[in-house]
Amino acid sequence: xxxxxxxxxxxxxxxxxxxxxxxxxxxxxxxxxxxxxxxxxxxxxxxxxxxxxxxxxxxxxxxxxxxxxxxxxxxxxxxxxxxxxxxxxxxxxxxxxxxxxxxxxxxxxxxxxxxxxxxxxxxxxxxxxxxxxxxxxxxxxxxxxxxxxxxxxxxxxxxxxxxxxxxxxxxxxxxxxxxxxxxxxxxxxxxxxxxxxxxxxxxxxxxxxxxxxxxxxxxxxxxxxxxxxxxxxxxxxx
Amino acid sequence: xxxxxxxxxxxxxxxxxxxxxxxxxxxxxxxxxxxxxxxxxxxxxxxxxxxxxxxxxxxxxxxxxxxxxxxxxxxxxxxxxxxxxxxxxxxxxxxxxxxxxxxxxxxxxxxxxxxxxxxxxxxxxxxxxxxxxxxxxxxxxxxxxxxxxxxxxxxxxxxxxxxxxxxxxxxxxxxxxxxxxxxxxxxxxxxxxxxxxxxxxxxxxxxxxxxxxxxxxxxxxxxxxxxxxxxxxxxxxx
Numbered sequence: 001x002x003x004x005x006x007x008x009x010x011x012x013x014x015x016x017x018x019x020x021x022x023x024x025x026x027x028x029x030x031x032x033x034x035x036x037x038x039x040x041x042x043x044x045x046x047x048x049x050x051x052x053x054x055x056x057x058x059x060x061x062x063x064x065x066x067x068x069x070x071x072x073x074x075x076x077x078x079x080x081x082x083x084x085x086x087x088x089x090x091x092x093x094x095x096x097x098x099x100x101x102x103x104x105x106x107x108x109x110x111x112x113x114x115x116x117x118x119x120x121x122x123x124x125x126x127x128x129x130x131x132x133x134x135x136x137x138x139x140x141x142x143x144x145x146x147x148x149x150x151x152x153x154x155x156x157x158x159x160x161x162x163x164x165x166x167x168x169x170x171x172x173x174x175x176x177x178x179x180x181x182x183x184x185x186x187x188x189x190x191x192x193x194x195x196x197x198x199x200x201x202x203x204x205x206x207x208x209x210x211x212x213x214x215x216x217x218x219x220x221x222x223x224x225x226x227x228x229x230x231x232x233x234x235x236x237x238x
Numbered sequence: 239x240x241x242x243x244x245x246x247x248x249x250x251x252x253x254x255x256x257x258x259x260x261x262x263x264x265x266x267x268x269x270x271x272x273x274x275x276x277x278x279x280x281x282x283x284x285x286x287x288x289x290x291x292x293x294x295x296x297x298x299x300x301x302x303x304x305x306x307x308x309x310x311x312x313x314x315x316x317x318x319x320x321x322x323x324x325x326x327x328x329x330x331x332x333x334x335x336x337x338x339x340x341x342x343x344x345x346x347x348x349x350x351x352x353x354x355x356x357x358x359x360x361x362x363x364x365x366x367x368x369x370x371x372x373x374x375x376x377x378x379x380x381x382x383x384x385x386x387x388x389x390x391x392x393x394x395x396x397x398x399x400x401x402x403x404x405x406x407x408x409x410x411x412x413x414x415x416x417x418x419x420x421x422x423x424x425x426x427x428x429x430x431x432x433x434x435x436x437x438x439x440x441x442x443x444x445x446x447x448x449x450x451x452x453x454x455x456x457x458x459x460x461x462x463x464x465x466x467x468x469x470x471x472x473x474x475x476x
Binding site: 059062063065066069070073076077080082083086087090093097177180181187188191222224225 | 308311415418419425463
């Protein structure tokens with residue numbers, strides 16, 4: 001084998017390694033998307049069996065993160081990537097961290113089922129959970145899609161959606177607090193609803209984080225501490 | 239200059255770069271420690287000026303994270319560190335992320351002052367905030383100290399303290415919910431206290447994360463998804 005062939009071989013193997021870790025990240029993302037759907041559904045249907053399933057799968061997601069991180073570290077140590085390859089590895093490490101945190105929040109949502117089952121007839125706040133859950137579920141899907149397709153326009157849309165989710169959450173929270181303020185009885189139950197809403201809202205933040213990592217990956221820009229409009233501006237100027 | 243001298247020079251410069259980024263991380267940590275103290279103090283003294291100061295400094299902390307991350311990326315691209323140097327760079331990148339999130343939570347704690355000032359005489363829950371705030375403040379200090387001294391024993395102690403903080407938080411939360419359940423009036427105020435307590439509790443989680451990154455840094459072990467006892471076991475077996 002001549003020198004060029006060898007280099008080509010190394011390079012191809014390296015690309016396969018990068019592709020494998022990228023695929024695994026998307027696989028983990030798909031798993032967490034399902035977790036989020038199941039967690040919201042477990043609350044809406046007061047299904048404690050489904051809630052237990054969600055919580056038991058958290059372990060698998062944690063394991064996924066460990067495996068992907070180890071692979072990223074191995075690539076950094078042995079392949080010493082630079083430029084866009086380095087950015088891909090660093091972005092993946094951050095993306096799996098956000099995916100893992102979305103999984104944590106899904107478990108927290110599922111945990112609320114226990115306290116809610118006591119009063120099956122009382123379903124105030126459920127419309128809000130369903131609505132916010134669907135919205136954030138879509139955001140997570142879009143953020144992962146932006147990563148899969150290296151699409152910064154999609155990333156910008158996710159950042160804008162997070163603003164809408166934040167305001168939907170704020171409105172829902174206001175309604176729940178007004179319920180508590182008017183009738184003390186059942187306050188602990190409404191708090192469960194509030195915890196669920198809050199966890200769902202945080203998932204939206206993590207979806208936005210993933211979108212920001214995509215921008216870093218594709219454009220090399222750090223847009224973590226700017227709002228959606230500023231993010232769009234910086235990308236367009238770049 | 240002979241070859242050996244050159245290598246030595248490169249190596250010395252590299253060490254200086256690593257030391258500089260490590261020092262900057264500790265500096266950022268010290269800044270956030272102060273933020274946490276000020277945030278808790280602003281609530282306890284209902285000082286909205288101090289609360290504004292805390293929130294305005296969040297920008298500086300975000301900037302710190304950006305700078306440290308850029309420096310880490312530069313080191314990875316140009317120096318292509320391996321083994322313990324690589325671990326140091328990766329651990330620092332994760333540690334600054336947790337420090338930044340502690341800063342976010344400090345801002346959230348400070349944000350509760352506005353709603354609490356309305357009823358100056360009503361200070362239920364303040365003892366709990368003071369107590370949990372002091373405990374978590376110490377945890378953050380100890381986690382940063384574990385990082386500064388590469389001390390895994392200190393890291394283990396931080397992980398154990400997080401268990402205590404979690405249970406203190408659970409007790410405080412139970413008391414607050416019982417207040418809401420017995421008297422609807424002032425529920426919105428008690429919720430502010432609950433948000434503050436919850437943010438402080440999350441700071442403790444981040445302090446534990448920092449401790450886990452220290453273990454990774456010193457021992458090369460990923461102990462992110464295990465409890466304090468398991469963490470101690472794995473370190474001792476290693």
